[in-house]
Structures are given as C-alpha cells and as structure tokens.
Amino acid sequence: MTRLHVTVEGTLFATDKDLLMTHSEYFRALFQSGMRESTQDEIQLQILGAMGFLITLRVLGGERPILSGEEIVQAVECAAFLQVELLTKHLVNLINSDNCLVMYQAAATYGLLELFHTVALYIRDAYELLGEEVHCLPADLLEYVESLLPSTFVAVGAHTPTFEFLEDVSRTMCYLNENQNQWESLGCIPDDASTFLAGVTTLDNKVFIVGGARGASKQVVERSFCYDADSHSWSDFASPHQLRYEVALVGHEGYLYAIGGEFERVALDSIEKYCLSSHAWSFGKELPQAAAGPPCTKTMGRIFICLWKPQEATIIYEYDTLKDDWISLTSFKKMQSYGHFMVGHRDNLYVMRNGPSDDFLRCAIESFNLTTQQWTALPGQYVNSKGALFTAVTRADTVFTLNRALTLLYKVEDYTWTPIKEKAGFNRGGSLHTFFLRLPKKLELTAN
Template identity: 45%
Template sequence: MEARGSLGLAGFPPAQDGGPAPGDGDDQPAGSLRVRVEDCWIAADRALLARHSDYFAALFHSEMADSRRDELHVRGGLSARGFLIMLAVCRGEAVTLSDPEELWDAVECAAFLQAEALTRHLCDAVDSANCLALYSAARVFGVHELYHAAALFLCDAREDLWEDALGSGLPEELLEYSRSLSPASFVALGTHTPTTESLSGAFRVVLHLDEEGEGGWRHLTHLPALCSTSLAGVAVLHNRLYIVGGVRGYGKETVDGGHCYDPEADAWSPVPGPAQPRCDFTLLGHEGRLYAVGGTHRGTTSASAEAFDVATATWSPIRDAPRPVASAACAVARRRMFVCFWRPPDTTEIYEYAAVGDAWTPLTALRRAQSYGHCMAAHAGALYVMRNGPGDDFLRCLMERYDLATGQWSSLPGVYVNSKGALFTARVRGDSAFTVKHLLTLVYRVTPEGRWTPRRQMRGYPESGSLLTGLLRLPRRRRGGFT
C-alpha cells in the first residue's frame, strides 16, 4: 500500500481477508491490540484508545465479544490515515496537518470515534489556510465544537478570508452562521485606583475600538467604584473581563478581591481575591480557571501561584513559579500556558505551566540585551516576545518569534516600530495583531511566515497612564458597525 500524506501508511502491512493479522498474538505487549482500518493492521494501546475515544471506551466496557479480542475491525468507511492521526494526537505528538485530504480524514475520525482530544487539536489548528476546509468538514460530519471554532475564526479573520469564503462554494448556511457571530473587539482601560460612587467620574471607563471609518474608541462600561486597575491582574475568560487585586491610596495598599464584567448582560459582579493578596502579578485565563502567578505584597516579590475555579468561585494553591516574579508576560498557544520571565540584564526565560500534573517546565531561554519591558502574544503555533532595546534604543520595540514546533527563535524586522513609543500590549485576533498607545492604535497583519506587516492605523487611546487590554465579543446591539 502506498504512503499517504505526512503520516504515511507504507510501514503497515495489508490485512488478509479470511486470515489472521500479521504477527503472533502472544507476542503483543500487555494491553495492546491490533486494529484493522481499511486494509491495514495498526498496533494501538487499549488504555489509550479507551481514554481518548468514547467509541472504544463504550466498546471495551460492553458485553460484546469484540470487547475482549486482541484484534478489532473498525468498519464504516473510516480511513487508516485518520486513525493514525488520532493515535499521534492522543499520544501527545506534534502533528501538523496541511493536506486537505488529511484534514478531511482527521475530522471524520474525530466524529466517528468520538475522539475529543483530536477535536480539540483540530480546533486549535484552525488558521487561514485550513479554516474553510475544516468548516465544511465539520458540518458534514457533525463535529459542532470544530464547526463553531472555524466559524469564529472566519468571523475574526473576515478581512482576510471572506472573499475566499464567498468564492469557495461554501453553503449559504455556513456563511450565514459565521456572519451571525460577533468578532472579538479590542478593549482597553487606563490606570485607576478605587474611588467613591460620587467621584467615579467619566474617566473610570472601559473602551472598545470601533474599527469602522477612521477607527475610534467607544464607551463600553464604567468601572465599579471599588475596582482598582493600578497594578491589577487583568484577563479574559469565557468572554468575561476579570480585574483582580491591584493597589489603592498613596501607600499602595493591596486590594483584596476583584470584579468580573459580562458584556452580554452589561453588568459587573464581585470576585473573591486570592488567598495571598497580591499586586503587579500575572493573571491568565484558561479552560475555566484564572491563574494568578507571582506579584508583590508589602514590598516583597513572591513566587506563589493560585488558581481560581470560576464554576465554584474558589481559589486554590498551585505549584509555585520557578522563582519570584512580578509583572510577567503570559500567553496561551495551542491550549498551553506560557509565562515569560526576564532575568536582568539580558535573559528572557519562558516556562510552561501544565494544570494536569501541576508542573512548571522550562521551555526556552533567549539572551538579548534590553532596557525594560516585556509583552508576549501568541499566533498559531508561535510565541512573540516584545521588549525595549538597550541603551539609546530604549524606545525601540524589538520582537522575537519562538516556534513551538521547531523550538527555534527568530528575530523579526522592525516594521512594527514607530516613533510614538514602545509596544507594551498586543492582542491577536485571527491574523491581525492590535497594539495601542495614547497617540496611535496600530493593527498589523501576521503573515504565514510570522512577520508583522502594517495593516492600518487608528486613533490612540484617549487617556493617560498605563494601558491594560483584552479581546471581548460584544453583542451586536453594543458593538455597532459590523455587518
């Protein structure tokens, strides 16, 4: 049988109808079995299949004769290539899919075998090159999570993909569904300490970028009177904006507690603070939890970390960060959490935190001279670290790209540098990166090669002070302008 795609099948001998599978069943490792898919026999681990496939889990726990056999035949037209892709993903291997037939087979396998890990992998892999193909396949095979993820990407990357979508032959149903969704809006807020209701004023606000016309900032909501954004942790999780901790008063007393904004309800609600009061810390939202890492309290920098479960509204300790850290940059890429540590004067270290196993793992280190400042953003399978240059270049923003698949760093040309100041915040939506300063808001296109090229510029943020940013999907009635 000839090799197929990047996960070739040439090494798998064909099955023989009417005869045994190749090899002696007594020589199989404990817990393994041979699975016949199309005309190939493929070795697989029984426990792995049961853990990652509802189809196999149900089969192995049933009273059917097949549940106890060392050889299984998967019928129904499933492709061997799709099965191999599923096995590789379930084993945690780095799988990159580009061929349209591979994508189709993978989606079919995810649906037929009810393989959630493969579905999540495909959702994470949605990009401009494969979005339309995955959208169509997800509709055909009824993989709703992927269908929705691809529709959201098409909505967010409308500027780049909509013309292709119109000419691709996609059913009107798919176009209409993506058109009905809200794109992520760039939101920003300035630096404020708690105040009283009577003195809350017009400046304590959260604004969102109106991308229509010249592009300006529109009012979204007022901050609660007791909410601090000064040295606070800010994150978006499940399309809600969380502001936790911070400081108040001239003595910079640490604020206990936080607030959550729901754009759908246009309402704020209180959030309990972490057990360890902290300010100037990292707050990261991921898969139902907020992660608070490091920060300072009463002048002492900490390595402690906690996780907040939004379902139970409770904080619990997690493993300490590798060392004390304040104001560390962070990002999520491919459902993995990364925190960026700067060790003066020239070392940037990136660690990955895995909630499963509660472990910090060093990912990479980069040595580049710099003066101050760190920002990290993620696009596709890469991390982008932005920092100020050393010496006389302290107002230049330098950027490096780390490819998660190859483990390689590359320095990007300074096309994103502007005379208005350094880049300290960046949010990625689709293939666009949004950055903002007080004089100018800049939007870049992130190319398939990982370069940032200027897309357009709009008005800067109208308030002074440090800026905190995020992406929120706003209801149509509030965002306006997008049709």
C-alpha cells in the same frame, strides 16, 4: 497495558486498549457492551481512514502534530466517529487562516459541533483577511458565520480607586468602533476595582480583574471583579488565598490562573487557579522563581511565561495545566529594557521589548517557534513617531497595538509584521489593558 490490534484500511495498528477506553466514547461503549468484540484483542474499523486513526493515536500519545488539509479532514472524521475529546481540542488549537475553511466544512460534514462553532467564530474574526475565499463556502455555512458577533477591540487604562476622583475617566472601559474610527464607552469599572497593577484577562466573553493596588503605597485590592459582556453587568467573586498585585492572569479552559505578583512589595512565586464552575481557588506548583508582572501569553491551547535570570537571560516556561508543572522551553540573552511583553500567534511566541532606555520609541521583537524550537529576530525595529509600543493582542492573523496616539494594526506573515491600518489612539495615561470581547449590538447601542 492491555494490547489491542486495530485494522483500518488494511493497516494494522498495535495500541493500548485502556488508552482508547479512557479517551474514546466509542471504544468505551464497545468494550463495555458485552458484545463479542468486547473480549477480542483484534478488531477492524471499516469506515475510517488509516491516516486519521494514526493521527488520533499520536494525539492520545501526547504529540501535537501540525496537520495538512487531508489530514485535517480525516482527523475530524475520527474525532467525530470515535468521540475523542482530546483530538477535538487539538483541532481547535490548530485553527488558523490557512485551514479554517477546510476545517469548518469538515466539522459540518461530520457533525463535530464544538469544532464547528469555534472555527466559525474564527472565520468571523478573519472575514476581511480571507477575502473572496470565504464566499466559496456553501450558503448555509456562510450564513451561520455572518450571524455571529465579531470580536471587538477593548481597552481600559490604569485606574486606582480614590474617593476624590470616583468619576475619573480612567475608570471607563471602551471599545474601538472600527467603522467610525472612534472609541466608545462600555461604562465604568466598579468603584472599588483597580486596574493599576492588576491581573486582567478574558474567558467565555467575560473580563476578569484580580488583584491590583491602590495608590503609590500599593495597598492591595482585596476583591476580584467580573464583567459579563453578554449581560453588560459587573459582579465580584472570591480573591486568591494569597492577595497580590502586579499579577499575570490567564484564562484557559474554565480556569483563571493567577501567576506570581507582589504582596507588600515582596515578589511571589505562588500560582493559584480559580475554577469558574466551583467558584473556588486552589494553589498550583510554584514558579521556578518569584516574579512580579511576568510577561505571559497563551497560544495553541498552551500557557507560556517569561522569567528573567542574571546576566540578562530570559527563560520561557510552559505551564502544563494537566500535570501542574513548569517546563523550561528555551532561553536567550538580551539587554533588558523597561518594556517587555509577549504574544502568541499560531505556533510562534513573540517577545517584545521597548528600549533600551536611550530609545524608548524603538521596539525589537524576537520570535520563538514551538515546532522547530528556533529563535528568529524580526527584521527592522517597530517604531512610530507618535509613541512607544506598549500593548499588543492578536485576532486571527492581525495584531492590534495601542498607545495614546494611535491603534496600529499589523498582519502577521512569515516572521514579519506588516502594518496594514491605523486607527484612533486611546488617550489614557499610564499602562493599558487590551483584549477582545464579542459585544451584542444592543450593548453597543446602549453605550452610544
């Protein structure tokens, strides 16, 4: 390690020169320039804040600090001036309704374009919840937010291809027209695609379907499919090396991750990742145990999964995509039930289960905070008389849940989910896949 002393606002920082060169375009150019500073072991940064530089060093050292308003402004300044992509990613992962307006204006001031666009999309989705605060933005920044497409709630039922029912309504993918309170068609999934026991996820405004099965015999589907919302078109792509159904699928930073699943009724412990740029699958580190349909979610730029152990134990693992490793985070014991899934919001993971089987309309929710490493049981039971809670996805601070009878929206706040709206249900049998897409207006008109 090559030591370097950096003075910022009168504060002296001892750090690793190679670390700065690896992650900062500014330092890489400085030390490769041949100028006098390139050979010095002590330099000064005149225009940055000491707090921002300390945050930069913490992030480069592997920490994930939660930042306040002034810390965010200085961190944005450092990310822009020093050109530190890792810090920019961390800021993107921190976006929430409490800091989005500050972060948006800071990103605009310092020209951090990736953060600027990402936080603008978040504000577009949180527009209603932010209320009058959003109108305090400068006119040009507000205009940019309003020019963006909002996220739209989309659902598709469990469809297994059969020759007899090619026009089966279960093939239809639909979006919720929230203004009209009705579901509109986005067209049918391809004839050969299956959403029954398939992995379904979104990435870059596209829907990906991997695996799945045909009929009760669970014959595996050998093709994978992609729906591009921008062009309203379907295409197919290569399937994983290990064919699988009942697979967890996650989209993250240019990759699809196919986790676990089954093949010929045998649970799998393998994981494969698909690179969208190279169009190739490769194997990752195996799961700690074989698992079919494991609950999986993503939050704060991190991937998490639930696995079961004997004696009713549930263990949550994080998949470190950079190190290709599974990290055990926490466990708890709870009677298992037929329904079990997980969603992420800010630095909380919410584990939900319908049941036990003697009361399938009751949904209990436990929350695990990634920062404090503490479990909290949400008060009460999440019950409605019109059907059990089968699916949930988040948009800003709102959770969308769905069953045949209704779409129920909750606001997430202080370890409680508060019901705020009821919308039309999705009248499809079997399991459901729900997600968000940004639908061009022309596509909505075409679909209608």
